[in-house]
């Protein structure tokens with residue numbers, strides 16, 4: 087049966103937001119505030135070469151000249167960047183664990199509570215024949231815990247294939263030339279306020295390189311969460327797919343409950359060379375804050391993929407259920423001829439959550455194609471905006487775009503806004519745009535309830551149906567997770 | 582099975598049912614006829630638990646319980662089924678998925694384990710054949726892009742899968758061609774048994790020729806103005822509802 091039908095059991099199981107706890111690993115945290123010394127401290131902590139420090143300092147200089155963007159459809163108090171601590175690492179990480187036995191048991195316990203695939207101890211340990219429970223496929227996990235990678239698995243198998251999958255800090259030390267060559271080439275240091283901040287202070291993240299002609303033998307997965315109180319989280323991810331290679335990358339996260347707004351400003355850069363394909367899937371579940379929006383995560387993310395080579399392809403699939411504030415536009419720059427960009431998104435806002443999200447598809451090469459399917463769900467007093475830009479440059483002969491934005495409203499205090507921008511500088515371009523806004527109908531609800539479903543189950547059934555076009559783009563195990571998450575998120579959304 | 586006493590209901594302050602009395606014993610099939618707007622769908626919806634109608638007076642007992650005090654899903658789990666006059670579309674949710682969720686909701690209600698996936702598929706395969714639909718259609722979105730006739734067949738398919746104690750079919754025969762009508766009436770006859778009762782809301786004698794009812798009632802302006810045996814359908818066919826005004830005057834005086 088399809089992923090969509092497969093989860094009847096899961097739909098009802100596990101209904102609580104279980105991520106609300108804080109692990110008390112001793113943190114090695116720098117005092118709040120940001121200046122050049124803090125950047126030097128971070129760079130020094132990470133044993134970075136001089137060029138990396140210089141790169142950060144230049145980003146910091148640019149950032150100081152910049153202002154926070156005010157155009158998003160979001161409302162929040164000003165952020166005091168001097169009140170944030172820019173470095174935090176679990177103490178035990180100073181002495182990097184060589185195996186699972188050496189990993190802090192508290193950390194393993196945390197993963198256990200989160201119910202993430204890491205709990206599959208066998209799989210984590212790389213035991214021969216260990217299977218991922220729902221699909222039998224292999225998943226490699228690079229767990230980023232409070233800014234520092236503490237557990238990396240499947241290294242050997244990946245190494246056999248020539249795949250590099252490690253923390254960005256490790257990559258800076260071990261593969262400086264590769265990092266130097268690609269870092270900042272997709273998202274330049276001065277790209278925007280949050281990207282500049284990230285470039286100055288990023289503490290960890292993943293680096294992936296798939297060599298020419300290699301199909302990555304397993305899905306690569308990073309699970310990370312914010313842990314130390316009041317610590318900003320600045321992830322930096324760089325994925326390079328060389329000519330003819332293929333990789334599927336999964337990113338998922340949950341965050342513990344806490345009382346102060348937390349800033350999260352990640353940067354993700356993807357590079358796809360000729361005939362290469364990158365599939366990047368995200369299930370995002372940062373703590374959204376309480377009913378009044380207090381304590382939630384501020385999530386300002388810059389994600390961009392460069393389809394640099396001809397016939398290359400980059401797909402972003404995201405399920406966004408968390409954060410108090412989400413500001414995020416995974417984008418594709420379609421430089422190569424015949425390259426393809428895709429964006430599939432489900433965004434949920436409830437309580438006081440706000441999301442301003444969407445995508446940009448920049449068509450540069452000939453015969454480039456992009457597809458955008460964005461599903462927005464608003465409940466309670468949730469507010470969201472879809473913001474999409476499709477830009478066709480004069481060079482992009484025969485470019486094609488298909489955009490579909492659907493909004494689903496649950497209740498009448500929430501809102502959905504759509505801002506599609508199109509700039510076409512080539513008359514051969516063909517662009518299609520469809521948009522719908524609907525409310526979960528009384529008729530649909532009554533139909534389901536008359537068949538015996540509880541109100542809650544009826545909502546999740548209808549919502550899952552609404553999201554099907556996006557869920558079917560997710561890898562199986564992620565699709566099931568995403569549905570579960572959606573159900574938990576929309577619990578008590580009606581009435 | 583069900584006993585309706587002096588039921589009054591209104592929507593947005595407008596009275597629609599004005600004192601309905603109806604008894605349906607176990608195992609019987611009753612037809613409700615009457616002109617458009619007389620309140621047939623309203624009565625069906627109220628029995629199924631739709632909340633937009635306000636019951637202002639009267640009571641309904643179903644299998645000895647106060648039906649009006651139960652939520653719609655609870656009534657469904659207790660065996661009340663409504664075949665909708667206008668079945669809705671639920672895009673992206675397959676018919677089978679909804680049915681499995683519905684069956685499992687009943688099982689959970691009765692404290693039974695969930696239905697085995699293989700058993701479920703076998704059951705669906707068997708019953709879909711009874712309504713002349715394919716499994717391909719059953720896998721499609723709930724009523725998504727179904728024709729009018731397909732939607733009605735699908736209601737009967739659901740009824741056969743859910744095996745209700747009280748099936749209320751609201752104009753399930755309207756707009757059907759001869760073949761589809763046969764499918765619908767066969768489906769109803771298949772369900773007939775001493776422990777099940779059926780309410781057929783219909784405008785047409787032809788359904789009642791295939792599924793001969795025990796009683797026929799005429800609902801007019803929110804009241805049952807006439808009841809009789811199967812032969813009442815012939816009278817109505819011959820005379821129409823024209824004489825009901827006088828009947829009603831007689832009934833209320």
Ligand SMILES: Nc1ncnc2c1ncn2[C@@H]1O[C@H](COP(=O)(O)OP(=O)(O)O)[C@@H](O)[C@H]1O
Pocket residue numbers: 592593597615616617618619620621622623624633
């Ligand atoms: N939701 C509603 N809001 C307003 N009026 C309604 C509603 N539902 C039914 N009615 C009115 O109630 C009366 C009875 O309708 P209905 O029960 O659908 O009749 P029937 O099924 O016998 O044709 C009609 O006048 C109809 O317009």
Ligand SMILES: [Mg+2]
Pocket residue numbers: 621622623666751752
């Ligand atoms: Mg009607």
